Amino acid sequence: MGKSLALVLVVVVQLMGRGWGVETGREAPWRIHTLFSVECQNYFDWQTVGLMQSFRKAGQPGPITRLLSCTEDEKKNYRGMGLAPTLEVPSMSRHPKTGDWYPAINKPAGVVHWLKHSKDAENVDWVVILDADMIIRGPIIPWELGAEKGRPVAAYYGYLIGCDNLLAKLHTKHPELCDKVGGLLAMHIDDLRALAPMWLSKTEEVREDRAHWATNLTGDIYGKGWISEMYGYSFGAAEVGLRHKINDNLMIYPGYIPREGVEPILLHYGLPFSVGNWSFSKLDHHEDDIVYDCDRLFPEPPYPREIQLTESDPNKRRGLFISIECINTLNEGLLLQHKANGCSKPSWSKYLSFLKSKKFAELTQPKFPTPATLQTMQESIKAEQKVIDEPGRQYPKIHTIFSTECTPYFDWQTVGLVHSFHLSGQPGNITRLLSCTDEDLRQYTGHDLAPTHNVPSMSRHPLTGDWYPAINKPAAVLHWLNHANIDAEFIVILDADMILRGPITPWEFNAERGRPVSTPYDYLIGCDNELAKLHTRHPEACDKVGGVIIMHIDDLRNFAMLWLHKTEEVRADKAHYATNITGDIYESGWISEMYGYSFGAAELQFRHVINREILIYPGYVPETGVRYRVFHYGLEFRVGNWSFDKANYRNVDMINRCWAKIPDPPDPSTLDRTDENLLQRDLLSIECAKTLNEALRLHHERRNCTDTSTLSTSNLNTAKEVAMSRKFGSFDESHDHALRSNHVPKNSSHGLLKPATIDGMFSSFRFWVVALWVFAGLGFFAVMFVVFSGSKRKGTRAKTYRNKRRASHSGYFDTKT
Numbered sequence: 001m002g003k004s005l006a007l008v009l010v011v012v013v014q015l016m017g018r019g020w021g022v023e024t025g026r027e028a029p030w031r032i033h034t035l036f037s038v039e040c041q042n043y044f045d046w047q048t049v050g051l052m053q054s055f056r057k058a059g060q061p062g063p064i065t066r067l068l069s070c071t072e073d074e075k076k077n078y079r080g081m082g083l084a085p086t087l088e089v090p091s092m093s094r095h096p097k098t099g100d101w102y103p104a105i106n107k108p109a110g111v112v113h114w115l116k117h118s119k120d121a122e123n124v125d126w127v128v129i130l131d132a133d134m135i136i137r138g139p140i141i142p143w144e145l146g147a148e149k150g151r152p153v154a155a156y157y158g159y160l161i162g163c164d165n166l167l168a169k170l171h172t173k174h175p176e177l178c179d180k181v182g183g184l185l186a187m188h189i190d191d192l193r194a195l196a197p198m199w200l201s202k203t204e205e206v207r208e209d210r211a212h213w214a215t216n217l218t219g220d221i222y223g224k225g226w227i228s229e230m231y232g233y234s235f236g237a238a239e240v241g242l243r244h245k246i247n248d249n250l251m252i253y254p255g256y257i258p259r260e261g262v263e264p265i266l267l268h269y270g271l272p273f274s275v276g277n278w279s280f281s282k283l284d285h286h287e288d289d290i291v292y293d294c295d296r297l298f299p300e301p302p303y304p305r306e307i308q309l310t311e312s313d314p315n316k317r318r319g320l321f322i323s324i325e326c327i328n329t330l331n332e333g334l335l336l337q338h339k340a341n342g343c344s345k346p347s348w349s350k351y352l353s354f355l356k357s358k359k360f361a362e363l364t365q366p367k368f369p370t371p372a373t374l375q376t377m378q379e380s381i382k383a384e385q386k387v388i389d390e391p392g393r394q395y396p397k398i399h400t401i402f403s404t405e406c407t408p409y410f411d412w413q414t415v416g417l418v419h420s421f422h423l424s425g426q427p428g429n430i431t432r433l434l435s436c437t438d439e440d441l442r443q444y445t446g447h448d449l450a451p452t453h454n455v456p457s458m459s460r461h462p463l464t465g466d467w468y469p470a471i472n473k474p475a476a477v478l479h480w481l482n483h484a485n486i487d488a489e490f491i492v493i494l495d496a497d498m499i500l501r502g503p504i505t506p507w508e509f510n511a512e513r514g515r516p517v518s519t520p521y522d523y524l525i526g527c528d529n530e531l532a533k534l535h536t537r538h539p540e541a542c543d544k545v546g547g548v549i550i551m552h553i554d555d556l557r558n559f560a561m562l563w564l565h566k567t568e569e570v571r572a573d574k575a576h577y578a579t580n581i582t583g584d585i586y587e588s589g590w591i592s593e594m595y596g597y598s599f600g601a602a603e604l605q606f607r608h609v610i611n612r613e614i615l616i617y618p619g620y621v622p623e624t625g626v627r628y629r630v631f632h633y634g635l636e637f638r639v640g641n642w643s644f645d646k647a648n649y650r651n652v653d654m655i656n657r658c659w660a661k662i663p664d665p666p667d668p669s670t671l672d673r674t675d676e677n678l679l680q681r682d683l684l685s686i687e688c689a690k691t692l693n694e695a696l697r698l699h700h701e702r703r704n705c706t707d708t709s710t711l712s713t714s715n716l717n718t719a720k721e722v723a724m725s726r727k728f729g730s731f732d733e734s735h736d737h738a739l740r741s742n743h744v745p746k747n748s749s750h751g752l753l754k755p756a757t758i759d760g761m762f763s764s765f766r767f768w769v770v771a772l773w774v775f776a777g778l779g780f781f782a783v784m785f786v787v788f789s790g791s792k793r794k795g796t797r798a799k800t801y802r803n804k805r806r807a808s809h810s811g812y813f814d815t816k817t
Helices: 002-024 042-058 072-077 103-117 166-171 189-208 228-239 304-310 314-340 350-355 358-363 381-389 408-424 438-443 469-483 530-535 553-572 592-603 676-702 715-727 733-741 760-816
Strands: 032-039 064-070 086-090 126-130 134-136 153-156 181-188 245-247 266-268 273-275 278-280 398-405 429-436 452-456 490-495 498-500 517-520 545-552 630-632 637-639 642-644
Touching (some): 032 042, 042 134, 103 189, 103 228, 126 189, 266 314, 273 314, 304 314, 314 350, 398 408, 429 438, 490 498, 530 553, 630 676
Parallel strands (some): 032 064, 398 490, 429 452
Antiparallel strands (some): 153 181
């Protein structure tokens, strides 16, 4: 009795110390109840111990109830009634009507029973439904995860392929509403009341449909109908019209690696996992009475320090830490349960000391969803695809904008982006925001490269005199909003050095008013330190984003001035340019505009949907299966010996020199195919380069450049041409700079070192100039030949004459002498 009281006190102290309201930083404004379903077996008892321990450690708000399905015979010998707050549920493992043995049906049957017979069900707003084989890492608060009435949040179960085929058509009148979800379910109590009876009914229906148990229809690798309950849930939800917000980041299987920036709040150890030579599989412990066997724990996994020493990859290391956190939490729960069972104090060991240490407590303190964890919240992947193609659907209007200046550097980028815009199928129009001084604008020749809105240049700040061209981006957006007629509801903002590969739409990426979508700029570390505290009243709302932005027009109108103002403010804060504050390796304040965006958005408390599947830098290894929509070629990238760096083309006139382009990338057929990741990386790099060159080729064709077949002059002839130009005093300095500043591979067949053939009138002029030179040269040689021939004849006469003169002189001297 004393030991039980001690355990209760320990738990109370833990809850008081963590405090649901204290640890989460907020009191739950609505009532939450957590449910999980088990049977009267040792297998579920040790899982219950682990889940309950994690429930306490995570500070999950509200009560928790175990739905315990047992037969009367099972209850006679059952030892685990005190393991968790419990509602006993009649067992349906053996179906009372059909006699079918299917224990999984106890989950929907238990939920139905709870709704009918539990007083708790009458005093709750939101319900979280979990499986027993889970570890909670942090509070699961439905409305913070995006759940709404009629829109539950759930984890993704991609293997439920029956949602896409005949199975759904057979078992629901609304197969188009079938969502492939499970594991974590967070929904409003009213939705659960509508769903639960249908969940049970559809489970029975699918289970009886043995004719369609085949793996190719269900995805069940055993072909035994074992996942009928999962389909019962999906088909039942479709029947009552529930559409889920599916999140693939909230839950993770130990052994998997979370996406960068993601903090999973639920571990589902339904699959075997390992760390080095250590491994764990729940199926190995099906009849294990470890809960009641004093001082016995699951085999201890490696320690965190061992993982740090053996694994250098930080992402893989995160995954390994999650794996050991799972088993360590299970063992911690077993230790406390053994104590509650009256077991004697276990002997000291290094592992027990670790589980009781401050270090372990710190490692397993409650985790909270990061913006990246919430970024993939969307309806259904299948519904998302259907929305794009749904006939008659009314979509909000979109307008795409990008900012440039009056320089050749931005002109060739503009040609590439606009070409890819038309190829991508991006809805709506595109506008270039062209920032130029009056003098630059008068001399500028690229007005026809894109639909354009002219903007006064702020490269040289009109008040401070600071030279900072990047400020033109927010300044141009603000000018466009104030001076253009805009009928679009959503604005997509890009950079000029991008190539579109597919449409970027608010309905696909879940942009909403007050919730823009963007891509991660993880190097903006100023969001995490004193820089944010200095420049925004809401540093906790600072998102490290940029590159691609999808924002509602009303949000942009409220935000644009703040973006510009915060850019000026950060740029003026030279005292905090240091790399360790800003992440700017040059410590020059060059990324002030990016912080201007993040701090301005934080002022309005915009929280972005941060999506890592929109943009990729060529040269980076893509994530398997992701269809990136944008190339951002802001960094140098390579394929073998070939490389491309946009900075090398800063002063090269790629637009007005016919057939100018970047060096052709390697042919894809020449790539090494032994490493699939590197192959996909190189294929994307090649695609980016080829799209740029295709855009330039089409641009030159529109300018009526001469046929490329005439461009057969070698690099050597180009050098001779340059040398001759120098000799005659007509050398083009900018051409010389292009030749010196661009290191083009020698095997490039049509690179910038080809002669810069020019078009139209100038080509004809050069022809007559060369002809005149040739004619003058021939005339010169003819005259020289005549003169030289005449000189030879005169030379003989001159010799005789000189002899005569010498003789006469001699005579004269002689005479005089």
